[in-house]
Amino acid sequence: MKITIAGDKKEYPEGLTVAQLIALEQVETPEYVTVSLNDDFVAGGTFEATVLQEGDSVEFLYFMGGGAA
Amino acid sequence: MAFTNEQLERYSRHILLQEVGVKGQKKLLQGKVLIIGAGGLGAPAALYLAAAGVGTIGIADADEVDLSNLQRQVIHATPDIGKAKVQSAKESMLAINPEITVNTYYSYVSAENILGLIADYDFIIDGTDNFPAKFLINDACVLAQKPFSHAGIIRFKGQLMTYVPGSPCYRCVFREPPPPEAVPTCRQAGVIGAMGGVIGSLQAMEAVKYLIGKGDLLTGALLTYDALKMEFRKIKLPGRNDCAVCGEHPSILQPFDYALPSCDLKAE
Numbered sequence: 001m002k003i004t005i006a007g008d009k010k011e012y013p014e015g016l017t018v019a020q021l022i023a024l025e026q027v028e029t030p031e032y033v034t035v036s037l038n039d040d041f042v043a044g045g046t047f048e049a050t051v052l053q054e055g056d057s058v059e060f061l062y063f064m065g066g067g068a069a
Numbered sequence: 070m071a072f073t074n075e076q077l078e079r080y081s082r083h084i085l086l087q088e089v090g091v092k093g094q095k096k097l098l099q100g101k102v103l104i105i106g107a108g109g110l111g112a113p114a115a116l117y118l119a120a121a122g123v124g125t126i127g128i129a130d131a132d133e134v135d136l137s138n139l140q141r142q143v144i145h146a147t148p149d150i151g152k153a154k155v156q157s158a159k160e161s162m163l164a165i166n167p168e169i170t171v172n173t174y175y176s177y178v179s180a181e182n183i184l185g186l187i188a189d190y191d192f193i194i195d196g197t198d199n200f201p202a203k204f205l206i207n208d209a210c211v212l213a214q215k216p217f218s219h220a221g222i223i224r225f226k227g228q229l230m231t232y233v234p235g236s237p238c239y240r241c242v243f244r245e246p247p248p249p250e251a252v253p254t255c256r257q258a259g260v261i262g263a264m265g266g267v268i269g270s271l272q273a274m275e276a277v278k279y280l281i282g283k284g285d286l287l288t289g290a291l292l293t294y295d296a297l298k299m300e301f302r303k304i305k306l307p308g309r310n311d312c313a314v315c316g317e318h319p320s321i322l323q324p325f326d327y328a329l330p331s332c333d334l335k336a337e
Contacts, residue, residue, distance in 0.1 A: 007302060032247045039305045044244070059304045061242055061291060063252045064221030064228050066109065066198050066260050 001054040012052070019047040027060055034061040070095060076168075080122055093281035094122065100280040103127035103190035105178055105206060107154040109265030110220050110272060111196030112144035117273040119162035119169055123280065126162060127190060129174035130154040141262035178202060180324040183209040192276045193217035196269065198254065200246035201327035207232070207239035209324045211314045216279055218272040218287075223253065225261050225296040227268035229287065230306065231275050236288035237308040238315045246327050267294060 003012050005025065012021070018037070022030045035042040036059045042050050052058070072080075072091065083089040083097070100123045104111045107130040118126055134142075134149045134157050142154075149157040155173035162171050174186060178197075183205060187193055193215055195206045203219065210217040210232060219239045220229035232238050271292070278284045291304045314321040 029247070029252050032252055034242055034244075036304070036307065040307050041242075041309060061304065062228075063200065063243060063247050064223050064226065065200055065203070065252060065254050066221055066223045066258075 001052075003052055003055075004057040006059060016052045017048055018042055018050040018052065018058070021052065021058065022047065022060075025060070028062070032063055035059070036061065070098070076122075079166075083121065088283040089281055093283070096281050097122050097277065098124040100192070100276075101125040101127070101190045102192045102194060102276045102280075103129065103187055104194045104196055105129045105186075105202070106196035106198065107132075107142070107144065107158040108138065108196060108198060109141045109222060109260065109262075110269040111194065112142040112158070113266045113269035114194050114196060114273040114276070115158055115162055116144055116165065117270055118276060119166045119171075121273075121277055122166060122169065123276070125170045125172065125190075127172040127174060127186070128155050128158050128162075129176065129178055129186060130158070131175060131177040141260065141265045143266070178205060180205065180326045183324050184213055187213055187215050190215070192279050194272045194276060195219045196272070200252075203239065204246050204327060205324055208314050208321055211238050211240075212322070212324065216286075218275045220268045220272050222260050222264045222268050223258055225264065226294065227264050227296075228291055228293040229268055229271055229275075230291045231279075231287040233279075233286060233288055237306045238312060240314050240321075241309040241312045241316075242291065242306055244313070249328075261296060264294075264296060267296075 001012060001014055002009050018035055027033050038057055080094045083094050084091055102118055102123050104115050107128050115128060132154050134145045134152050134154055136150055138145060144161045145157045153175050155175050159171040159173050187209055193210055195203055195217060197203055214234040216233040218231050275286055289306050291306055293302045310317050
């Protein structure tokens, strides 16, 4: 099935969960990533239970701390 | 308020713009922007806002200028090493534009002082380098209904978002600060100098647009910039009805401080 991830369409196996996608995409600091699925936040703690569907669009939102010092 | 000939010349490139004109320039001159953090993000933001003639600029920072700052914090120069960053920043801003007022706050922002700090300003720029400060600024701005620009930079990446009352806030996206040391900081991971210039200038742009009341602000979206891929992306941000500070039943009713690891208290 095709999923759009961070704007790029990619092929993934059927039945993929958000947690599996995070692992496949080698997301940095996966414990602290915020995920949006079709412009809605995926609630923390439901990454394993959230199964992706053909045509879904996923964004990863990362903490970015730097700025001043 | 009538413009002097010198002002007409200084701001001529603004006044020529249909979206600014004499009216918009007056709004800038009457505008008040607070910049929290006189570092990588705050430096370019402060310089552009001073040059633009934003009439009152507040700058808050508790650090002194360090040699390792100069690779990116373009508001400070080599002779400023050891000087309070707010003082160095004030001198640079007034050198560019002596007709503005610069208020300096040589201290950390905390739950105790933040509401008083932001009260007098129209727009706040978060140019801080740590999550406790970023969450504090978000909460205070939401509680006080103050628009602000959040940003973060690291390595070759940067991102920013704008909050105005009613739009999704930083806590909608990130909920809680990560544990200390869980997420790399610029000091540990490095940051390319021009990244502050790109993202801090975008923050200044949001402040200017807000003050003149033109264009669309970066609300309900996170703009990310990857310099290595040379890619900007605007990611739509949903709000959260259950957000702890801006949601329907907020549990945060007053600003509060998260503990800051002691190593982060010193300037990078």
